[in-house]
Amino acid sequence: MAAALMLRVSVIWLHRQRRVWAESVAVVSSRAMASKTAVGFIGLGNMGTPMAQNLVKHGYPVIAHDVFPEACKEFQELGTQVTDSPADVAEKADRIITMLPSNPNVIDVYTGSNGILKKVKKGSLLIDSSTIDPAVSKELAKEAEKMGAVFMDAPVSGGVGAARAGNLTFMVGGVEQEFDAAKELLTCMGSNVVYCGEVGTGQAAKICNNMLLAISMIGTAETMNLGIRLGLDPKLLAKILNMSSGRCWSSDTYNPVPGVMEGVPSGNNYQGGFGTTLMAKDLGLAQISATNTKTPVPLGSLAHQIYRIMCAKGYAQKDFSSVFQFLREEENL
Amino acid sequence: MAAALMLRVSVIWLHRQRRVWAESVAVVSSRAMASKTAVGFIGLGNMGTPMAQNLVKHGYPVIAHDVFPEACKEFQELGTQVTDSPADVAEKADRIITMLPSNPNVIDVYTGSNGILKKVKKGSLLIDSSTIDPAVSKELAKEAEKMGAVFMDAPVSGGVGAARAGNLTFMVGGVEQEFDAAKELLTCMGSNVVYCGEVGTGQAAKICNNMLLAISMIGTAETMNLGIRLGLDPKLLAKILNMSSGRCWSSDTYNPVPGVMEGVPSGNNYQGGFGTTLMAKDLGLAQISATNTKTPVPLGSLAHQIYRIMCAKGYAQKDFSSVFQFLREEENL
Amino acid sequence: MAAALMLRVSVIWLHRQRRVWAESVAVVSSRAMASKTAVGFIGLGNMGTPMAQNLVKHGYPVIAHDVFPEACKEFQELGTQVTDSPADVAEKADRIITMLPSNPNVIDVYTGSNGILKKVKKGSLLIDSSTIDPAVSKELAKEAEKMGAVFMDAPVSGGVGAARAGNLTFMVGGVEQEFDAAKELLTCMGSNVVYCGEVGTGQAAKICNNMLLAISMIGTAETMNLGIRLGLDPKLLAKILNMSSGRCWSSDTYNPVPGVMEGVPSGNNYQGGFGTTLMAKDLGLAQISATNTKTPVPLGSLAHQIYRIMCAKGYAQKDFSSVFQFLREEENL
Amino acid sequence: MAAALMLRVSVIWLHRQRRVWAESVAVVSSRAMASKTAVGFIGLGNMGTPMAQNLVKHGYPVIAHDVFPEACKEFQELGTQVTDSPADVAEKADRIITMLPSNPNVIDVYTGSNGILKKVKKGSLLIDSSTIDPAVSKELAKEAEKMGAVFMDAPVSGGVGAARAGNLTFMVGGVEQEFDAAKELLTCMGSNVVYCGEVGTGQAAKICNNMLLAISMIGTAETMNLGIRLGLDPKLLAKILNMSSGRCWSSDTYNPVPGVMEGVPSGNNYQGGFGTTLMAKDLGLAQISATNTKTPVPLGSLAHQIYRIMCAKGYAQKDFSSVFQFLREEENL
Structure with missing residues (x-):
């Protein structure tokens, strides 16, 4: 060796x-x-x-x-x-x-x-x-x-x-x-x-990937939550998405819904993984790069805001897939 | 037979x-x-x-x-x-x-x-x-x-x-x-x-998939556009995303950037495929279902608005991946 | 008499x-x-x-x-x-x-x-x-x-x-x-x-007003919060906005920041007033009307989502100006 | 003298x-x-x-x-x-x-x-x-x-x-x-x-005001457009808003709908006034300040994206109230 x-x-x-x-x-x-x-x-x-x-x-x-x-x-x-x-x-x-x-x-x-x-x-x-x-x-x-x-x-x-x-x-x-x-x-x-x-394109690739990751993670969380409220079983919904055009890494490899997959943070109360606060930081960099290059990034920008809000609501140290939990909470009147 | x-x-x-x-x-x-x-x-x-x-x-x-x-x-x-x-x-x-x-x-x-x-x-x-x-x-x-x-x-x-x-x-x-x-x-x-x-869950599965599809398609378009403006080659960026956590159907199977893939609408001036106006309709259904079930869908809702705006800007009959073209246009002062 | x-x-x-x-x-x-x-x-x-x-x-x-x-x-x-x-x-x-x-x-x-x-x-x-x-x-x-x-x-x-x-x-x-x-x-x-x-225009006027109200209230809350974090005194900032083009009913008559005005819910822990849950309901109606008439309402739609999220985070019964409090919370790592 | x-x-x-x-x-x-x-x-x-x-x-x-x-x-x-x-x-x-x-x-x-x-x-x-x-x-x-x-x-x-x-x-x-x-x-x-x-609070006041202005202008444009499509006369709707809680500078002093007011850019094909490209610049500053101070500004951020998109769609030199025109365009199938 x-x-x-x-x-x-x-x-x-x-x-x-x-x-x-x-x-x-x-x-x-x-x-x-x-x-x-x-x-x-x-x-x-x-x-x-x-x-x-x-x-x-x-x-x-x-x-x-x-x-x-x-x-x-x-x-x-x-x-x-x-x-x-x-x-x-x-x-x-x-x-x-x-x-x-x-x-x-x-x-x-x-x-x-x-x-x-x-x-x-x-x-x-x-x-x-x-x-x-x-x-x-x-x-x-x-x-x-x-x-x-x-x-x-x-x-x-x-x-x-x-x-x-x-x-x-x-x-x-x-x-x-x-x-x-x-x-x-x-x-x-x-x-x-x-x-x-x-020089700079290494950073560009990193923040581009993470911006798309954040968008598709929040998208997956919204979608799974909507499906559940409309009466779908979460495992079945994940299966349908994963064989269809909604498929993404967040749905098929890192599903944010507890119980759908094993060995991911959603199965462990969102401990470990990639923290919300780190994702918010990377989205901030993406936002600044987009502002500087006058590039419209409506969803990336909203994803940034959502992770920013989550940081102040107790999710800072949880894995970023906890956005499912954040959106899932129901109204108690 | x-x-x-x-x-x-x-x-x-x-x-x-x-x-x-x-x-x-x-x-x-x-x-x-x-x-x-x-x-x-x-x-x-x-x-x-x-x-x-x-x-x-x-x-x-x-x-x-x-x-x-x-x-x-x-x-x-x-x-x-x-x-x-x-x-x-x-x-x-x-x-x-x-x-x-x-x-x-x-x-x-x-x-x-x-x-x-x-x-x-x-x-x-x-x-x-x-x-x-x-x-x-x-x-x-x-x-x-x-x-x-x-x-x-x-x-x-x-x-x-x-x-x-x-x-x-x-x-x-x-x-x-x-x-x-x-x-x-x-x-x-x-x-x-x-x-x-x-009953209703067939519809639910359909609109859930299409909502996530719309989100990840717009996300992919934003990301590819941002990467290009930051100096990345689009094919290389797509390759990096597709081996990373940003991977999704819209990036690896139906990439919206002309020249990155063959046999998809982006390679044919966004003709054929799934029209923007149909996507806007499905997002409207997702929006109404979310409103009725009090489910927050911030990205789904914004995706709906973006496709709605695109319909009025000449993209109604183009494939929904034309959101890349919509976001790509540069300012001419 | x-x-x-x-x-x-x-x-x-x-x-x-x-x-x-x-x-x-x-x-x-x-x-x-x-x-x-x-x-x-x-x-x-x-x-x-x-x-x-x-x-x-x-x-x-x-x-x-x-x-x-x-x-x-x-x-x-x-x-x-x-x-x-x-x-x-x-x-x-x-x-x-x-x-x-x-x-x-x-x-x-x-x-x-x-x-x-x-x-x-x-x-x-x-x-x-x-x-x-x-x-x-x-x-x-x-x-x-x-x-x-x-x-x-x-x-x-x-x-x-x-x-x-x-x-x-x-x-x-x-x-x-x-x-x-x-x-x-x-x-x-x-x-x-x-x-x-x-018939229907009475409702239309009502939900139009409330949609604009929700947008300008959230906008005022975001703005006041940003200004405070940038070092401005809230009363002074409100005064500047109210003599400038940022002026709106939410800034000059119903300011959401505690201590800026008297006799409004922000001065009374957001009790009384117009509840977040009612605002979320009206925004849902605005959203449905917009979807049905194919009218793009990007900010109205996002305002709806924000009030919807707030309802599940303990703000349902508070006055809708409590969005300032919701956005104000800081990260505690 | x-x-x-x-x-x-x-x-x-x-x-x-x-x-x-x-x-x-x-x-x-x-x-x-x-x-x-x-x-x-x-x-x-x-x-x-x-x-x-x-x-x-x-x-x-x-x-x-x-x-x-x-x-x-x-x-x-x-x-x-x-x-x-x-x-x-x-x-x-x-x-x-x-x-x-x-x-x-x-x-x-x-x-x-x-x-x-x-x-x-x-x-x-x-x-x-x-x-x-x-x-x-x-x-x-x-x-x-x-x-x-x-x-x-x-x-x-x-x-x-x-x-x-x-x-x-x-x-x-x-x-x-x-x-x-x-x-x-x-x-x-x-x-x-x-x-x-x-030092810095002068800039802070300026960008805060303009962020709220942008939000309420787009909000007014969305609202007026929605009201019109729901059958309301624009002058009547403006009058109702201006005596209600939706009132703002953009609705009562600088209304973006042609024909509602005189002496404003909307009455002159959106010439003169404050250009969309300048508003987009100020919103970029607001966005950067918000990112740096970890302040959530969901509507301010989306307003930024909308004006950014408008700049690339031929509105760069028009007054920023032309967002009404941008949102107003109807679908032609």
Whole structure:
């Protein structure tokens, strides 16, 4: 296994070297000189921690940072190097992965007074796996380019379980020539690494998918609830939808009605899964992107509002399929 | 083939007889005594005509009626008996299928001064394949019951092509003991006959599916449009959605973006398929059912409004996937 | 006062007689022969009771009916005649006012087996003050016409307080020649009687006003909430809106934010006023009318959904301005 | 008149001086030493040009700049000084007013490489009358503070006509001590200058008002259209609404239905007034502010989508009351 891995890495390394030579591009020279050089990782939250651990498992020395010192302890005990600031990470590693909650954190980690860009080395590869506004990704890519570094956006789909199992999906945007270099690292953490196009398109793909997911989930919840009130058995209705044109992932794989399917959050009081508050955040990003590009998204916009209202009604931490429960409640006069 | 059919019919007949004896129910005795007795068919439009023709092909003498005499000509030339009114049909046939545009037509054909119920025979089986308000179906079932007849709702999914090919899907609501009798006739016209529950649930299943279909189609159109404006290639975006949680029938089987798939209306200037005006009608039924049952359907309701607006903007006769085109148009200042 | 009233009534009577002679219309002859003949009143709920009492105060003998016998007791004690059924009322009075909760009640009271139309006298004037679907009003008018009677719709605006004080507003639809006859009675219960046009337009005016009211109330609530979260003082924001183009009745007369105005439900924990459940009902009627006339009402439709959701979240009995509270709740993670 | 004006200016000057002395605040010392010192003005578009002209009329020497040299010609001919960049303006004037189309323009004019903040003098007063995201205003205020300058937001209501007539309304956010200094200049261009609170609240008030305006305008259009289709005369319906709880500025002052009122855009094919594209922009700002503050604005959000769609359907340049026309179009099958 280790041998096979070594081989694969070598092939990637050779492939990479050849490309670099062929293109006579000096930009990314240093960081690829040796495989298994240190990789920086900033953001050790629920997702970041298992992701960084998977890098360690694949033999990469990791130089880590998080604003909360406690978050770093576990890593230090593993012998991982922990630094005081994003700038320090940038000084010590020329490949850095960031996994942060939202726009302001990402902007601060990159452009703040102790940010990555303050000490980034020429030719560094910066991969942001946070889910943020694609317009911010584009801005950061411009700033990175000024410093001679390459910025790519690579948000993930899949939750904490997939992060632990190392089978996340990465949607990657950025300069195509750098995709292989990014993929080398991302495949340590995910089973599926998709190149989406220029910088920002990874984010675009992520928020597009989640917007459609939110719409079809709410749609499924409304439909199942209406059907039940009209006298249909929920299992039968799901079966009919799933063999018809109403079929969607939310109806056939993640049905929001308790009792229709097993092994999904609706069968477990909507615990686990993908939280309503996270869905509301992604819909906010979709909304902002749509506003900026003057794109009409009437249903996406209403889905955003519904998840926003739910967050204030006690559903923030429940799985987003709990919209069925939210809509289901009946009037008690 | 004919022998096999005879056998199947006999088996059905035997099965039916046994059930009738066992339950000592006299209600539906006469009409099932002999197979291949006349079947009434009211409503010879784009859908009704090929449906009735399929009954003829299966050996059933058809007694037809339509308010427009021209609609009946084709049938008369085939030797089919045409009558002047629904009441006349009811006098001559104890199994009647109706296929009409909307609530008022159905109400009139059943309860009007020359309606079916004026002359319906005791024990008759009345099957309505129109798509109407399930509350109307329930009312008609009550009225039929007063006359000693059985009313079932059996709306279809599948368009004119499926009607011709005899592979419609029927969603059937009504007394369960009568389902086999209904199925005997419906299998001549459809490949899939699903029992949904008490009267009205066939309609409920139909409008539920179409509501979810409308929501996910508009959602897909919004999402594809947003992705394209954010720099994603439409084929790539469709591929990403279809392997992710945004996947739905509208994205993977009937994609609304021209060029993404072949053999769908979006590839043919949105001609053919399921017209926007028909979708708007079904969403109106869903809306009325939701209002009557006090069920919140925020996305279904907004989908209804969007298709309603589209009808007035030149999209009435285009396939309902043309919502992509509707949302796609850009501002020209 | 009594003399003045007598005079006014006489003038009305004379005016009425002259009109009847001039037009040689026999339809409404009997009931107008003498003023102060009995008036029927069906529906003695929160609104109907004070309305009927105002008729009594104005000297009209009232013949009352309600499905709940207890509702009639108070009247019987006042010496008012109470009958067993709407049909009985119709036998004893040729002017009848109905004030009922919703479509099915009205349909039953008029067309049921003991309904008004079973024993209505030729030339009777039937005034329905319930708030119902205008299409139902039109149907009832047709049925009444078959019996030689006149049906008018006259829904009210103003709540229980206005009903007691006798200053309701009536919006009246029906044959214009009958408006004066209706007005004679309605002015006993309301200070404002507006003729709206053909039958059904009274209902139309009522549900149109309430739809716009619901939209601007929710809009005001959203706006005030957004402004507060952006740092504005609510009183100042209300002042700015009220001198600007955002001004509406909901912002300047019935502001939904506690503390901005006095003497409105928002200052009293949203008690009293116009209940959310009643608003949801009226929006349902608006939605059905819009669906039937193929009229796009995107905001009206969404307002309906919001009030529907609120009904199931504990707001059913609160004043409809409590939508501010509903939207205001903040996320607690 | 001139004397009276001089007096008023002197009083303001005295008042201002006294305040400055009393508070011992040195920040704004230099610019207030003499009244009628030069005022910078950046952004000479349809609104900015007449605004700057009104400053000139009031005796203020204006130092102007616009990215388009042609826009400055008219001013140069009047003897006004025109400079090459915002930085140059800041070098020559310590009171500057900016009037620009949108966020990026404002950010660039203040923080760009030739921006105001590059050469702003300590104690300068910077007033931005553009309509932008209040979060951007807050950021700029922080940046200005770092340079020892004061930034206030002061967006306007009222269009080109009001700009010419000098009776705009200014909604002002920023440090309260500076309000009088801002008011001195703003009263030259507007008849109403309202202090809203800390920096950003001027923008907040503006976008709140316009969001409610958009909602009630679309609501009025839907309602009038529904009423007309239900048989009501539009003038009568408007009259009923305006004496009832549906009343709003859009129904009683700016009715969107042609023929109901005179002197409004609906009577002139929706020419003039406030363009749909501008309303869509303001709703986008409201949407972004709501997203950032996690405030649910379901109707505001849908109003945004409707105006966005209208922009792509030929309504971009029409007055925003043309939403009536947009919704009114009927289906032609």
